[in-house]
Amino acid sequence: MKKIYFDNNATTPIDPEVFDAMMPYLKEEWGNPSSIHWAGRGARKAVEEGREAVCKLLNCTGLELIFTSSGSEGDNHAIKGIAYAKKDKGNHIITTKVEHPAVLNTCKALAKDGFETTYLDVDGDGLLNLDQLKSAITPKTILITVMYANNETGVVFPIKEIGEIAKGRGITFHTDAVQAAGKIPLDVQKLGVDLLTISGHKLYAPKGIAALFVKRGVRLVPLIHGGHHERNRRGGTENVAGIAAIGKAAAIAMRDMDKEAAHLASLRARLEKGLAERVPHIKINGHPEKRLPNTANVSFEFVEGESLLLNLDMKGVAASSGSACTSGSLEPSHVLLAMGLTHEMSHGSVRFSLGKMNTAEDIDYLLEIMPPIVERMRGMSPLYAGAK
Amino acid sequence: MYSEKVMDHFSNPRNVGEVDGPSGTGMVGNPACGDIMKLTIKVENDKITDVKFKTFGCGAAIATSSMVTELVKGKGLDEAEKISNNTVAEALDGLPPVKMHCSNLAADALHAAIEDYKKKNAAK
Numbered sequence: 001m002k003k004i005y006f007d008n009n010a011t012t013p014i015d016p017e018v019f020d021a022m023m024p025y026l027k028e029e030w031g032n033p034s035s036i037h038w039a040g041r042g043a044r045k046a047v048e049e050g051r052e053a054v055c056k057l058l059n060c061t062g063l064e065l066i067f068t069s070s071g072s073e074g075d076n077h078a079i080k081g082i083a084y085a086k087k088d089k090g091n092h093i094i095t096t097k098v099e100h101p102a103v104l105n106t107c108k109a110l111a112k113d114g115f116e117t118t119y120l121d122v123d124g125d126g127l128l129n130l131d132q133l134k135s136a137i138t139p140k141t142i143l144i145t146v147m148y149a150n151n152e153t154g155v156v157f158p159i160k161e162i163g164e165i166a167k168g169r170g171i172t173f174h175t176d177a178v179q180a181a182g183k184i185p186l187d188v189q190k191l192g193v194d195l196l197t198i199s200g201h202k203l204y205a206p207k208g209i210a211a212l213f214v215k216r217g218v219r220l221v222p223l224i225h226g227g228h229h230e231r232n233r234r235g236g237t238e239n240v241a242g243i244a245a246i247g248k249a250a251a252i253a254m255r256d257m258d259k260e261a262a263h264l265a266s267l268r269a270r271l272e273k274g275l276a277e278r279v280p281h282i283k284i285n286g287h288p289e290k291r292l293p294n295t296a297n298v299s300f301e302f303v304e305g306e307s308l309l310l311n312l313d314m315k316g317v318a319a320s321s322g323s324a325c326t327s328g329s330l331e332p333s334h335v336l337l338a339m340g341l342t343h344e345m346s347h348g349s350v351r352f353s354l355g356k357m358n359t360a361e362d363i364d365y366l367l368e369i370m371p372p373i374v375e376r377m378r379g380m381s382p383l384y385a386g387a388k
Numbered sequence: 389m390y391s392e393k394v395m396d397h398f399s400n401p402r403n404v405g406e407v408d409g410p411s412g413t414g415m416v417g418n419p420a421c422g423d424i425m426k427l428t429i430k431v432e433n434d435k436i437t438d439v440k441f442k443t444f445g446c447g448a449a450i451a452t453s454s455m456v457t458e459l460v461k462g463k464g465l466d467e468a469e470k471i472s473n474n475t476v477a478e479a480l481d482g483l484p485p486v487k488m489h490c491s492n493l494a495a496d497a498l499h500a501a502i503e504d505y506k507k508k509n510a511a512k
Binding site for chain 1: 406415424425426442443444446447449
């Protein structure tokens with residue numbers, strides 16, 4: 001059976017070049033980078049080379065980068081780190097309703113320590129209203145945290161504009177750029193952010209390695225107390241192989257970004273156009289232009305997402321859904337609900353997130369199998385009978 | 389995560405559709421939780437002679453709907469009334485724990501259909 005992977009926003013396969021770059025640090029160069037002896041020197045070199053490569057992608061200095069274990073750790077470190085460092089100045093945080101749970105649940109967890117969070121709305125296209133942001137700011141606001149690109153819809157937020165608003169009011173600004181990394185430019189100088197999170201496994205590196213940019217001069221309370229690692233900002237012996245991998249992945253992203261973005265955009269257009277021509281009663285979620293080039297979020301009216309995913313899986317196609325059944329909760333996607341979709345349309349959503357390994361043939365295969373699947377499931381749906 | 393039986397009923401669901409001139413109709417679930425089941429039954433001499441379902445929902449919702457129609461076809465009403473959501477889940481070799489409360493509504497749909505039949509019958 002064919003195996004086609006359209007779930008690259010969940011995780012990406014490991015690029016063979018990245019794999020080759022990390023292997024020496026799982027075999028020969030197994031030393032501790034903090035050691036001064038021969039065993040540690042190669043490992044230290046790998047850590048610093050990896051750091052340099054990631055810094056190039058972000059356009060920052062090595063002093064401004066902390067390696068972490070995951071995007072979630074980066075988000076936690078940024079948000080809690082700023083909140084506790086600035087608690088004498090205020091207790092108010094601004095974020096959006098459509099953030100990743102790593103941000104939403106961190107803000108919620110801070111409530112027990114007296115922090116209050118404003119969650120900004122999005123419109124039907126998934127976009128923010130910056131006037132709402134401006135009017136949400138109070139003298140107590142210490143942090144704005146807004147994602148660069150949404151993991152479910154791919155909608156891209158105006159980080160530069162938000163950065164200017166934050167800077168004008170002396171508010172620290174963090175962005176979760178986990179989904180944006182490698183797909184759109186991530187120059188922290190141009191974006192004007194104080195903190196930015198990325199993660200390796202959305203960038204063709206393995207799981208377990210990520211990075212947090214912290215602008216020089218921004219004071220942050222550590223999340224993991226420990227040794228002197230990462231200039232005393234993050235305890236824990238460095239994940240040397242992971243750092244070598246994310247460094248290589250960053251270098252590849254810089255080298256290939258323009259080419260890959262064009263490739264992804266053309267595949268996504270083929271997919272969305274093809275589906276619209278072949279399947280009636282669908283809705284493509286998210287602003288048509290202000291989106292990552294790789295993400296297509298489609299609601300199939302009258303049917304439920306998990307049942308579509310099971311059908312796709314039986315044909316070898318991996319995708320994901322905003323249905324409650326795939327989130328492990330009773331509620332469907334908080335992102336689609338915030339955009340004003342009905343519960344039925346949110347449950348009926350499927351996310352196809354493309355990656356650099358995908359081809360036009362993959363899209364054509366999907367376009368061939370999808371119409372009969374949707375037709376079969378609609379034939380079973382009590383909602384469809386009423387709509388005919 | 390699903391048993392083979394669940395996947396069998398999901399891939400080849402039994403008794404999909406609506407019974408012509410149903411003796412009773414049961415509709416349960418709601419769009420918020422993502423599962424809506426509609427069960428129609430034909431009752432003759434206190435026996436369920438035909439039963440069909442239509443379901444909007446996940447794999448578990450479709451498989452339980454399909455299974456309940458197999459369990460009750462040809463059964464007397466009193467027997468059918470004893471079938472619970474757990475009976476249906478057991479007949480499918482179990483469901484993932486998270487599905488037990490949200491997508492395991494097929495017996496509820498059956499009971500609603502029987503109740504509808506009884507109400508209609510009492511009115512006659």
